[in-house]
Amino acid sequence: ETGVTQTPRHLVMGMTNKKSLKCEQHLGHNAMYWYKQSAKKPLELMFVYSLEERVENNSVPSRFSPECPNSSHLFLHLHTLQPEDSALYLCASSQGSRDRATDTQYFGPGTRLTVL
């Protein structure tokens, strides 16, 4: 247990569906992240929030829409996804300290998403 939980753990959806992924951290951290992990590929950073404000968006398609209502919760809203979006979606959190060099990220177990 890393103190970061994600639901659901598995999700199968059609291309016309709308679904949301949820992440919650119990570590008192100020920064939260969404990553995409595809087989045999590096982790891809999608979004970063610090103190509930989005600070980075790495050119992610608009069919992915993040929401951070408070520093403990992070959502990823999904709509009209493509089969190539099938992957493991990981949430992480960190203290968001000024010393970013040691701002270790703690990951949740991920949501395995399959788009049919």
Added chain:
Amino acid sequence: GQNIDQPTEMTATEGAIVQINCTYQTSGFNGLFWYQQHAGEAPTFLSYNVLDGLEEKGRFSSFLSRSKGYSYLLLKELQMKDSASYLCAVLDSNYQLIWGAGTKLIIKP
């Protein structure tokens, strides 16, 4: 472009020692992380190196050579539970984490 290279897969024997290498070419360097990820689970932090040399933590050690753009993770007295993927990540000059694709380590009895 920025690049992190590590072997895709390695196999080792229980009780032995294994070294997982990571080479990097990044725009700047602010440290290198190693994470462990068991299948279906969250990546978990193992180590952080920012200065050259070897850092030891129990059975795991991590080495860094900034001049060579090279790091390795050394696992001693291998146990079956060490079967996992090991992810190397570098913090670049913009404090962005650049990730390798991970090395899948298979431990055989």
